[in-house]
Amino acid sequence: MSIVTVQLGQCGNQIGFEVFDALFSDSHCPQGLCSKRENEAYRASCKERFFSEEENGVPIARAVLVDMEPKVINQTLSKAAHSGRWKYGQHSCFCQKQGSGNNWAYGYSVHGPRHEESIMNLIQKEVEKCDSLNGFFIIMSMAGGTGSGLGAFVTQNLQDQYSNSLKMNQIIWPYGTGEVIVQNYNSILTLSHLYRSSDALLVHENDAVHKICAKLMNIKQISFRDINQVLAHQLGSVFQPTYSGEGSFHYRRNPLGDLMENLVPHPEFKMLGVRNIPQMSENSLAYSTFTWAGLLKHLRQMLISNAKMEEGIDWQVRPPLSGLPTRGKMSLNKESHFNTSIANLVILRGKDVHSAELGAFKDPALYTSWLEPVHAFSVWKTQRAFSKYEKSAALVSNSQFLVKPLDTIVGKAWNMFASKAYIHQYTKFGIEEEDFLDSFTLLEQVIASYCNLGF
Amino acid sequence: MGRRRRRRRVDPADAARALPEAIAALSQTLPAGPSPETFRRAKFDRPEAAPALWRLLFRVLSPQLADGASASFSPEAQVRSVKLALRTQGYPRRALAQLPDDGSQGGRELLLALAWLLARGPLPERLLTQNRVQLGDEMPVCECEALASPGPPAPSVEADGCVDIRHLQWLMGKLRFRWRNLMASQQEQCALLGKIHSYTRGCHSDRSLGHLSVTETELLRDPEGGRQLLRRLERENARLQAALEWRRRELVFWRWMVGGRGPQWSAARTALREAVGQDLAALRQACERGGGCSLAQPHGPHRLVRTEAGAPGGPGLRAPEVIEALRSQEARLEVVLRQLQGQCRQELARLVGAPPGPVWILPPGR
Numbered sequence: 001m002s003i004v005t006v007q008l009g010q011c012g013n014q015i016g017f018e019v020f021d022a023l024f025s026d027s028h029c030p031q032g033l034c035s036k037r038e039n040e041a042y043r044a045s046c047k048e049r050f051f052s053e054e055e056n057g058v059p060i061a062r063a064v065l066v067d068m069e070p071k072v073i074n075q076t077l078s079k080a081a082h083s084g085r086w087k088y089g090q091h092s093c094f095c096q097k098q099g100s101g102n103n104w105a106y107g108y109s110v111h112g113p114r115h116e117e118s119i120m121n122l123i124q125k126e127v128e129k130c131d132s133l134n135g136f137f138i139i140m141s142m143a144g145g146t147g148s149g150l151g152a153f154v155t156q157n158l159q160d161q162y163s164n165s166l167k168m169n170q171i172i173w174p175y176g177t178g179e180v181i182v183q184n185y186n187s188i189l190t191l192s193h194l195y196r197s198s199d200a201l202l203v204h205e206n207d208a209v210h211k212i213c214a215k216l217m218n219i220k221q222i223s224f225r226d227i228n229q230v231l232a233h234q235l236g237s238v239f240q241p242t243y244s245g246e247g248s249f250h251y252r253r254n255p256l257g258d259l260m261e262n263l264v265p266h267p268e269f270k271m272l273g274v275r276n277i278p279q280m281s282e283n284s285l286a287y288s289t290f291t292w293a294g295l296l297k298h299l300r301q302m303l304i305s306n307a308k309m310e311e312g313i314d315w316q317v318r319p320p321l322s323g324l325p326t327r328g329k330m331s332l333n334k335e336s337h338f339n340t341s342i343a344n345l346v347i348l349r350g351k352d353v354h355s356a357e358l359g360a361f362k363d364p365a366l367y368t369s370w371l372e373p374v375h376a377f378s379v380w381k382t383q384r385a386f387s388k389y390e391k392s393a394a395l396v397s398n399s400q401f402l403v404k405p406l407d408t409i410v411g412k413a414w415n416m417f418a419s420k421a422y423i424h425q426y427t428k429f430g431i432e433e434e435d436f437l438d439s440f441t442l443l444e445q446v447i448a449s450y451c452n453l454g455f
Numbered sequence: 456m457g458r459r460r461r462r463r464r465v466d467p468a469d470a471a472r473a474l475p476e477a478i479a480a481l482s483q484t485l486p487a488g489p490s491p492e493t494f495r496r497a498k499f500d501r502p503e504a505a506p507a508l509w510r511l512l513f514r515v516l517s518p519q520l521a522d523g524a525s526a527s528f529s530p531e532a533q534v535r536s537v538k539l540a541l542r543t544q545g546y547p548r549r550a551l552a553q554l555p556d557d558g559s560q561g562g563r564e565l566l567l568a569l570a571w572l573l574a575r576g577p578l579p580e581r582l583l584t585q586n587r588v589q590l591g592d593e594m595p596v597c598e599c600e601a602l603a604s605p606g607p608p609a610p611s612v613e614a615d616g617c618v619d620i621r622h623l624q625w626l627m628g629k630l631r632f633r634w635r636n637l638m639a640s641q642q643e644q645c646a647l648l649g650k651i652h653s654y655t656r657g658c659h660s661d662r663s664l665g666h667l668s669v670t671e672t673e674l675l676r677d678p679e680g681g682r683q684l685l686r687r688l689e690r691e692n693a694r695l696q697a698a699l700e701w702r703r704r705e706l707v708f709w710r711w712m713v714g715g716r717g718p719q720w721s722a723a724r725t726a727l728r729e730a731v732g733q734d735l736a737a738l739r740q741a742c743e744r745g746g747g748c749s750l751a752q753p754h755g756p757h758r759l760v761r762t763e764a765g766a767p768g769g770p771g772l773r774a775p776e777v778i779e780a781l782r783s784q785e786a787r788l789e790v791v792l793r794q795l796q797g798q799c800r801q802e803l804a805r806l807v808g809a810p811p812g813p814v815w816i817l818p819p820g821r
Contacts, residue, residue, distance in 0.1 A: 001643055131647060132642050133642075164638055165639075253640070254639060254640065258636075260632050261629055261632040265626075265628025265631070266628050267628065370619035371625060
């Protein structure tokens with residue numbers, strides 16, 4: 001089954017390119033550490049999911065590129081075509097001549113309806129090329145103007161037009177010290193709209209990925225390209241093919257559906273975070289060997305201590321002792337607290353993957369009281385190694401990962417809203433104070449629900 | 456002078472062989488059929504016979520499970536499943552329900568249960584039909600068979616004390632996703648079947664079919680697969696032969712089961728047959744009333760054949776007919792769904808203690 005990706009705005013298009021490139025490179029990696037036949041099955045599965053075929057054989061990404069200005073799209077198209085290995089479809093882009101100056105309301109209320117037909121037609125064409133549609137990825141920033149407002153509009157349209165298909169938004173969480181004054185307004189509007197029309201929100205935090213580049217990859221001058229490549233690596237380690245079950249050697253046909261069924265069936269809990277291990281520069285990779293026990297121990301501690309990467313993990317954080325009441329309502333001020341999960345998905349790739357011991361992830365103390373580990377924890381495996389890492393593990397988690405960042409953003413937005421600063425930019429284009437209040441209410445509810453997981 | 460009717464002399468050796476041969480025939484048609492000796496031991500309630508009979512009943516009562524799948528059920532789970540299935544079908548004897556769950560006892564009761572199932576209807580034939588080797592790509596055109604036979608009993612979870620509503624919401628959401636995933640899988644299967652059918656046009660020796668099915672395509676691609684298919688067909692043939700043998704000899708089995716109470720037994724059996732017949736007729740009526748088939752053609756699965764637009768098709772159902780029947784059934788079910796939702800709304804209002812007003816029930820999928 002195939003996934004159609006909608007790349008929105010500068011952010012979405014730049015990241016989208018890196019994602020397709022990472023997927024393609026990995027699927028053609030000769031060092032798969034498995035038999036030729038296995039490698040071919042892996043490649044075919046990845047290809048069917050993310051690329052379509054053309055007569056002369058260069059795979060075409062199943063993607064629609066949307067932006068209100070042509071510069072980034074043109075760059076993206078030419079980078080892909082230049083590589084000679086894969087490309088974007090000739091007629092898969094929609095762009096306008098002028099930008100829209102970071103205005104969420106303009107993106108949602110003006111660009112959206114104005115260009116609705118053209119954009120949805122492009123998506124329809126891409127869908128028709130699929131033998132069967134698994135669902136959509138929508139890659140967008142949360143806080144920029146065009147990408148986020150238009151992204152919210154497009155996601156709503158996808159909900160209306162393809163109500164049975166699955167939708168996952170890949171959301172780029174802005175830097176805490178971002179440049180856009182109204183980024184918090186944009187963020188809350190985006191999140192509240194997406195919460196209503198999307199199935200899952202997979203959040204990528206710029207701050208976290210930036211740290212990974214600095215500390216783990218040892219990159220001195222971190223560019224957006226570096227950030228996007230780390231992000232793409234994370235996504236690839238989740239969505240590249242995995243076996244459909246314990247003991248099976250057929251590749252899973254519906255990863256999006258399986259993931260959603262296991263992680264986001266509850267309508268109030270849709271926010272997902274991703275962690276992966278190991279993550280390092282290629283130079284260091286050659287000199288490193290890992291055991292599954294070591295990798296999983298670190299990954300588990302990253303989960304419960306809410307660490308963003310494998311360095312600087314707080315090993316003091318421990319799950320509450322079973323039988324004792326959990327500590328009182330989760331305090332948002334405490335730095336070190338235990339991260340309660342609702343559900344977790346661990347994805348293992350590489351050598352001896354069947355020998356990896358996952359008992360520690362099935363500890364009931366990790367999870368909220370109303371869901372048992374047998375329902376809350378799932379694991380995907382393949383012995384085909386990912387992207388030159390002999391062993392690698394990824395974790396997609398529905399947990400309290402994002403409560404603190406979300407609460408921070410809502411708090412800042414509320415403070416601005418209290419003085420009605422910059423509201424006219426929104427009301428000018430049809431986003432009323434009511435809409436802001438609705439967004440605050442929804443997000444406060446989400447925060448409260450996640451906080452109450454400790455009970 | 457009338458001709459003296461000579462009673463045919465039955466060779467005692469033949470008579471002795473007749474029972475084991477009848478049981479062997481029965482056993483061969485059933486999945487996981489035990490040996491005649493096991494049956495004999497069961498009749499004497501010998502404990503070593505019980506596990507085999509539990510396994511047999513499990514396979515017989517959940518025929519939709521693939522051969523390997525029953526291994527994933529523990530013996531206790533199989534025992535509980537059998538008890539539940541028999542209860543669902545209206546099996547009257549409580550002694551069976553009281554047998555221990557570890558499957559160590561009860562051969563005689565189980566044999567009786569098997570006889571009850573055999574007496575109710577053409578069990579071996581039904582099992583053979585359900586598990587037959589399919590050469591074509593088949594799809595059901597109505598739900599009648601599925602509605603008439605209950606599926607495998609699901610393990611029931613006892614809710615002791617309070618249930619967290621978040622858990623229920625989680626489960627509901629999971630069900631919805633599974634439904635969507637199922638829909639997507641079905642659409643994928645249809646798309647791929649369409650491709651295979653159109654690519655293999657002209658390859659089939661039977662002109663009225665015109666194209667190959669998946670099984671037939673695999674036959675050509677993979678000789679080993681062809682050999683396996685042949686072996687499956689041979690095994691199926693053997694089971695069909697056994698079924699015929701069983702029908703010829705089953706009287707011997709029934710006499711053995713009831714120990715010679717011939718006239719009483721046949722009277723009882725006739726009464727049972729009538730009762731069951733009435734039940735089935737009532738079920739069929741209910742099925743048709745409740746929106747079952749309005750199709751003129753026979754029910755059950757049909758082989759999918761793709762034809763060119765405008766070309767005269769062969770015998771069987773046309774797609775527009777089936778679509779029409781399904782649409783009207785869908786409309787009927789929508790009405791029932793709305794009624795049930797209304798009932799739920801009223802029940803909720805009653806529980807809340809308020810006069811019925813707007814209650815927001817989100818439509819599925821949102």
